[in-house]
Amino acid sequence: MGQAPGVVNPHRPDPMTQQFSFGFQYAFTPNDVLDVNYVGSRGRRITVAGFNYGQLNPSYLSQGAALETLVPDPFANALQTLGLPANACDSKPGMIEQGYLLEPYPEYCGGVSATDEPVATNNYNALQASFKHRFSQGLLFTASYTFSKFLSDTGGPEEWGSINGDQGGSSIRNFYNLKGDWSVDGDDIPHSLVLNYVYDLPFGQGKKFGGGMNRVEDAVAGGWEVSGITTAQSGFPMSIGAGGDAGTVFGGGQHADLTGAPFKSGTCGGTQGVPAIPVGTKYCFFNPAAFAAPADFTFGNAPRYFSNLRAPGYVNQDLTAAKWFNFTEKLRFQVGIQMFNAFNHPNFGIPAASVGSPNLGLSSGTQGAREMQGVLKLTY
Numbered sequence: 001m002g003q004a005p006g007v008v009n010p011h012r013p014d015p016m017t018q019q020f021s022f023g024f025q026y027a028f029t030p031n032d033v034l035d036v037n038y039v040g041s042r043g044r045r046i047t048v049a050g051f052n053y054g055q056l057n058p059s060y061l062s063q064g065a066a067l068e069t070l071v072p073d074p075f076a077n078a079l080q081t082l083g084l085p086a087n088a089c090d091s092k093p094g095m096i097e098q099g100y101l102l103e104p105y106p107e108y109c110g111g112v113s114a115t116d117e118p119v120a121t122n123n124y125n126a127l128q129a130s131f132k133h134r135f136s137q138g139l140l141f142t143a144s145y146t147f148s149k150f151l152s153d154t155g156g157p158e159e160w161g162s163i164n165g166d167q168g169g170s171s172i173r174n175f176y177n178l179k180g181d182w183s184v185d186g187d188d189i190p191h192s193l194v195l196n197y198v199y200d201l202p203f204g205q206g207k208k209f210g211g212g213m214n215r216v217e218d219a220v221a222g223g224w225e226v227s228g229i230t231t232a233q234s235g236f237p238m239s240i241g242a243g244g245d246a247g248t249v250f251g252g253g254q255h256a257d258l259t260g261a262p263f264k265s266g267t268c269g270g271t272q273g274v275p276a277i278p279v280g281t282k283y284c285f286f287n288p289a290a291f292a293a294p295a296d297f298t299f300g301n302a303p304r305y306f307s308n309l310r311a312p313g314y315v316n317q318d319l320t321a322a323k324w325f326n327f328t329e330k331l332r333f334q335v336g337i338q339m340f341n342a343f344n345h346p347n348f349g350i351p352a353a354s355v356g357s358p359n360l361g362l363s364s365g366t367q368g369a370r371e372m373q374g375v376l377k378l379t380y
């Protein structure tokens with residue numbers, strides 16, 4: 001009594017995921033193959049880390065400030081008699097806000113959180129295409145493209161570890177209406193392109209150019225190989241932290257309010273010593289004025305995640321240039337250099353995403369600066 005316990009529902013159906021796909025493959029030539037596939041999944045009864053059965057019914061929120069009226073705590077004497085700690089929700093000794101007494105389980109302060117409650121749903125659809133050029137004329141090449149959409153009403157049990165699951169605006173607002181939080185998932189990436197390639201340069205003995213090189217010339221100019229992986233993908237969807245007073249919804253959560261201002265114009269910063277930066281320049285990615293803290297006793301009207309407001313996309317190019325020395329038929333030695341983010345493309349991190357932050361809309365750093373390392377490899 002007087003605390004917010006965690007519980008396990010003994011009557012839990014198993015989560016269910018249905019997966020399905022179909023596609024076709026077509027060979028243009030013996031070395032060129034195209035694969036096109038539809039891939040989909042449906043998740044039902046996905047577990048939620050903390051489902052609050054003790055939330056105040058939203059029908060009471062219309063009472064507004066009356067819910068915060070202090071009244072005598074009817075459990076105070078019982079807790080004292082049992083030698084238990086005082087009610088954690090008491091604002092003053094023996095006095096509690098009226099809203100807590102209207103909750104489904106008023107004897108438990110603030111809520112009853114069920115662990116791994118199977119109540120969530122999700123939906124994934126994707127078009128996956130790949131083109132493969134098998135090794136011929138010194139070139140091996142694969143291009144893979146995915147066009148997809150991932151929808152859900154909660155992030156599920158893995159969202160705590162997601163790169164995009166900590167923005168502060170993705171929490172469940174109303175446990176009485178999970179469908180109210182149906183949106184793109186925090187891991188939704190609508191466009192993803194990956195290119196893989198290995199190319200034996202046509203220079204050196206037995207090659208198209210320089211086939212008559214002597215051994216010394218071939219040791220310098222022949223046997224070179226270039227390989228790489230190019231990645232380009234959409235940014236993660238944004239979730240905006242409310243910056244409001246979630247205590248006024250008594251066990252629920254809050255999202256930000258939309259003000260009607262555009263996302264892609266305006267100015268970041270300009271307060272608390274942060275310089276003003278126009279949206280779309282430097283590291284300002286969206287308009288902070290598009291969002292406001294929700295009013296007390298309201299959930300906020302922003303979606304859990306925005307499909308049309310995303311963090312910066314990701315572009316990366318890894319390259320390897322290497323040369324093989326053939327000592328015998330089986331004994332080979334390779335020397336080369338590997339470059340990660342070879343062109344040092346700036347990939348900005350997820351911008352600050354909490355209403356009230358002077359940095360709202362600003363990205364504070366980049367990830368994956370160029371790195372280089374040497375390669376020595378012996379095969380036999």
